[in-house]
Amino acid sequence: QKEVEQNSGPLSVPEGAIASLNCTYSDRGSQSFFWYRQYSGKSPELIMSIYSNGDKEDGRFTAQLNKASQYVSLLIRDSQPSDSATYLCAVSMDSNYQLIWGAGTKLIIKP
Amino acid sequence: DTGVSQDPRHKITKRGQNVTFRCDPISEHNRLYWYRQTLGQGPEFLTYFQNEAQLEKSRLLSDRFSAERPKGSFSTLEIQRTEQGDSAMYLCASSSPRTVSTDTQYFGPGTRLTVL
Numbered sequence: 001q002k003e004v005e006q007n008s009g010p011l012s013v014p015e016g017a018i019a020s021l022n023c024t025y026s027d028r029g030s031q032s033f034f035w036y037r038q039y040s041g042k043s044p045e046l047i048m049s050i051y052s053n054g055d056k057e058d059g060r061f062t063a064q065l066n067k068a069s070q071y072v073s074l075l076i077r078d079s080q081p082s083d084s085a086t087y088l089c090a091v092s093m094d095s096n097y098q099l100i101w102g103a104g105t106k107l108i109i110k111p
Numbered sequence: 112d113t114g115v116s117q118d119p120r121h122k123i124t125k126r127g128q129n130v131t132f133r134c135d136p137i138s139e140h141n142r143l144y145w146y147r148q149t150l151g152q153g154p155e156f157l158t159y160f161q162n163e164a165q166l167e168k169s170r171l172l173s174d175r176f177s178a179e180r181p182k183g184s185f186s187t188l189e190i191q192r193t194e195q196g197d198s199a200m201y202l203c204a205s206s207s208p209r210t211v212s213t214d215t216q217y218f219g220p221g222t223r224l225t226v227l
Contacts, residue, residue: 042220
């Protein structure tokens, strides 16, 4: 059973601080990793994709991948109330269309 | 057209009725996916098309569920004889990968189904 695990939260972070979201996955063959943001009642919105070990930065967002530890994280710097949402981690294998999803972490940014 | 569109956005139906949802992918995206999402869970994969070919349908929840993409453009998802347990958000996504490992999926707004 291929699994993606996330802490369901809620994770509460003060405005302006760094929010750290974590995700572990069970399949060592996984090659592609995605973070999606989902507001209540809305559909998932792509935040970041990462394919290689290390860090990838895009504005206030940094994705970190460690394939040896089967761990991917998302850091949000200078957190804003508008960042309050559920963050979904999704993983896929190379040559495989199918995304395996975590259940998401609810993030709350407190003003 | 700048994104995936879905119609209707909301559907309320009575148990036992049939419902059909439509998805229009991003122009020229050759892959189209259907997911179901219930509260507090990540999306659950249902089926997937590459152009008009349905390449994976074993994850459809039962034989009451079927999907088509007749001309490789828009797709429909039909649920026959709906049950209360079918109440969920039905999501469509599309992608156009340069390589399989960069298959980034973009989601439509979803169709919220309520079965009474």
